[in-house]
Amino acid sequence: MPEKIKWGIIGPGKIAGKFAQDLQLVENAVLHGVASRDAGRSAAFAQKYNAVHVFENYEALAADPEIDIIYVATPHVFHFEQTMLCLRSGKSVLCEKPFGMNAREVKIMTDEARARNLFLMEALWTRFIPGTEKLIELISQDAIGKIHYVKADFGFLGDGNKSSRVNNPDLGAGTLLDIGIYPVYLSLLLLGIPDQIKAVATFTDTGVDSFCAILFDYLSGEKAFSESSILSNTPIEAMIYGEKGSIKMHSRFHHTEKLTLQLNDNTSETFQNVYIGNGYYHEIVEVMECLKSGKTESEKMPHLMSLDLIRTLDNIRENIGLKYKSDE
Ligand SMILES: NC(=O)c1ccc[n+]([C@@H]2O[C@H](COP(=O)([O-])OP(=O)(O)OC[C@H]3O[C@@H](n4cnc5c(N)ncnc54)[C@H](OP(=O)(O)O)[C@@H]3O)[C@@H](O)[C@H]2O)c1
The missing domain is CATH 3.40.50.720 (NAD(P)-binding Rossmann-like Domain)
Structure with missing residues (x-):
């Protein structure tokens, strides 16, 4: 190369x-x-x-x-x-x-x-945002011990434009695939594929989800709760609760620059991890490094993760009864 x-x-x-x-x-x-x-x-x-x-x-x-x-x-x-x-x-x-x-x-x-x-x-x-890298480091250092529960939301007030890609089913509209993908991805990243998924949704009159609430259940006891919405502005935060304390990914969690580690003994620490440019810089650097070293996949975002992610999204869609033409 x-x-x-x-x-x-x-x-x-x-x-x-x-x-x-x-x-x-x-x-x-x-x-x-x-x-x-x-x-x-x-x-x-x-x-x-x-x-x-x-x-x-x-x-x-x-x-x-x-x-x-x-x-x-x-x-x-x-x-x-x-x-x-x-x-x-x-x-x-x-x-x-x-x-x-x-x-x-x-x-x-x-x-x-x-x-x-x-x-x-x-x-x-x-996956490539410095704040996410810091989160992964803290979890791998056992900063909060075993994770019990992950909670993340992504909601904004949509403009209701029926032809936009946010509302038009022919463009793959709906909150789950557009923004729900971020809390779902975070849960997969931290806890892996759930053993059971329960989800409920509200639908637009164009037939796609305007709100989706998802519960992941793991046989080992962990839980994850994700929300996505175009009905309301929500905090767009993530909380990871573990046996020793919690980590907050401040808004907007999916490209966060601030994490707060809160321990059960009431001590806390805040980490600032600023990203470069609009934040896409970091994924571009990863792609360029992969290309230069002849890799066909990124170890951080491998094909298997994308397959796990889309299979999980398919499962959630089955739960809420959301279908697209591409499923036929
Ligand atoms: N990573 C992120 O932070 C992030 C943020 C926003 C969106 N996204 C993703 O990026 C993708 C594009 O989102 P966007 O908001 O940038 O889209 P957009 O501005 O609405 O459209 C991007 C391009 O897609 C083509 N396009 C749009 N509407 C079309 C239609 N009806 N038929 C055929 N082609 C159409 C057009 O290409 P031509 O110029 O060739 O016509 C347009 O320039 C989505 O899949 C979304 O999930 C990612």
Whole structure:
């Protein structure tokens, strides 16, 4: 892999803009090209974020021999077909969360990457945020002892726009896949796959979940509770309770810069872990290091974690009765 890594971006929308800003902060990262269905949008994006080339369509970008890796940043329902297009064109891929709409899609994507010896990762940026790294360190140092209970929420007041990707089922809308994925991921990261899942939801009149409450139960006794909502603004915090005390991941927990360790003897300590740029810097660095060392998966966000995550989300959807066209 050359010293400089050339990136392509598919879907120059909201998140792609924040990502492209952070790409400019990463040494040896080059935004080689961008592709949109709309020529004006890709040209404006290229100018704003210094992309070297503008491609007429996604296929042309995927076919460019100079590109090393493509970031897929479109709504959920397109992740599968666009990631497969890139992999089949011989490109490594970083794809936004959720990786696919269901476990079937994610299994095909990960199998394809493995068969082609290409790097593939779900852009679950939370895993690479310094605050999360600190949390993992504290847990591994046994700071709160055995974990009893994890509680995390992610809620904001939606704008009710029926055609947006937050409400439109044809774009994979609903709180679970969009934001519930973060508390669910945190519970999996800390406690693993639950033995039993119970979930309840409220639905929009477009037929997707506007609120979802999820309880994970483990045979070894631990519990985890996750909430996601577009009906209300919620604290967006996480609490991890253990036998010796608790750790609070301050708002917004999924890219937290502050942790508070509170022990049962009433002593407490606060840790500040500032992230760089918009926070996407850290996942970009991880991807670049993997590419430079010839890895096809990140050890921090491996395919197996993405499969566990989507299988858990599938299970929750079955619990609440949420289906998409991609399930048919
Ligand atoms: N990691 C994070 O912090 C984070 C934050 C927000 C979102 N996300 C994820 O990023 C993805 C994109 O979210 P976003 O809010 O950035 O999306 P967005 O701005 O609404 O759209 C991004 C791009 O997707 C394509 N697109 C949008 N609507 C489409 C439609 N109806 N049909 C076909 N293509 C469409 C467009 O590409 P063209 O320009 O080619 O038309 C658009 O530029 C989602 O999967 C979301 O879960 C991640």
